[in-house]
Amino acid sequence: MEPDWQDRAFHHHIATLIDALDGPDFWTRATRVIERFVAFDNWVALVFVRDRAPLVCAESPMPDGTVDLLFRAYLEGMYQLDPFYINACERPRAGLITLAEVAPDNFRMTDYYQRYFKSNIIGDEVQFNVPLDARRTLIFSLGAKHHYTERDVAQFAMFAPWVIALMRQRLAYEPGVAADEAAGAPQSDAVAERAAAEVLELDYARRFEAVTQQSGRTPLTAREVEVVRQSLSGFSTRAIAERLEISFETVRAHKKHIYAKLGVSSQSELFALFYEPNGREGG
Structure with a gap:
């Protein structure tokens, strides 16, 4: 109405x-x-x-x-x-x-x-x-x-x-x-955004470390974890490069290393590995 x-x-x-x-x-x-x-x-x-x-x-x-x-x-x-x-x-x-x-x-x-x-x-x-x-x-x-x-x-x-x-x-x-x-005193916008990004990356890093250890796969570096996080969230290779302030080719290289380390060949397999219990079996 x-x-x-x-x-x-x-x-x-x-x-x-x-x-x-x-x-x-x-x-x-x-x-x-x-x-x-x-x-x-x-x-x-x-x-x-x-x-x-x-x-x-x-x-x-x-x-x-x-x-x-x-x-x-x-x-x-x-x-x-x-x-x-x-x-x-x-x-x-x-x-x-x-x-x-x-x-x-x-x-x-x-x-x-x-x-x-x-x-x-x-x-x-x-x-x-x-x-x-x-x-x-x-x-x-x-x-x-x-x-x-x-x-x-x-x-x-x-x-x-x-x-x-x-x-x-x-x-x-x-x-x-x-x-x-425990939140503490108010922070400036720049400090708060930087702290937020660091905590968010740590949240992913813990999850990814646990999954890779459980499955016996090679651990990812901090940068690789961030590339996985942004890629699975829906940021294109070009958008990831802009957000991380690195080159397009560097992001592509990171993705190639990630797939090789984890033994996956697609974005869907990457998603399944970290977000579907059955995807962690086998490797």
Whole structure:
């Protein structure tokens, strides 16, 4: 329906949402208000953390009441390839974030997109982001089987101020999400971004080291780990070269060495090795 700021029902819903701030159904009520104006198919409230798996605040239930196995796989490791997660770690900011803003140039060609995003979210996604400290961002994600129109995105942007304000207020009632005292004093943007990149690389390095040790493969160097991370996330060879400030040919050489060390011959095999349990067997 078209928004009508004289619509008493809308104001009633906002009032009940405010009343629900300290209750278990806050996130569900928030989705009910928004879906009056924009259609979406799934939602989740998470806290992105740079050096560990996201914390789940609430998620949309499966239609048949079963466990969402794809979402479990996401929490077990594939979140590392999520463009929203990567963006929140590298450049945290409050506001509405769209997939078009954060997706790498080759995102739709990745195994992450084909095996998780396309199957679980299907078409499009937006997130409302609230950075909590130097390491964590509270996010409220709305996914759709269709692509959001310009009108849809404009509607989300119109709602962003009150959605984000309520998300900030909700923090006091989310177990385990209170301000992290270990986060330390505020950092400059440059220092914070550098620290974020270092922690994100360490997160990948730990995972890749564990997998290579388990499978008996040759360990990767820190630079090779970073090339794998960006490649699996959807950055093209040229984009990786620009991001790492190295030449196109150097990136290609790194990829050749990576494939030889790990005994793989394709991007899909590389993805399977690090993100699918069966892919680690055999080598």
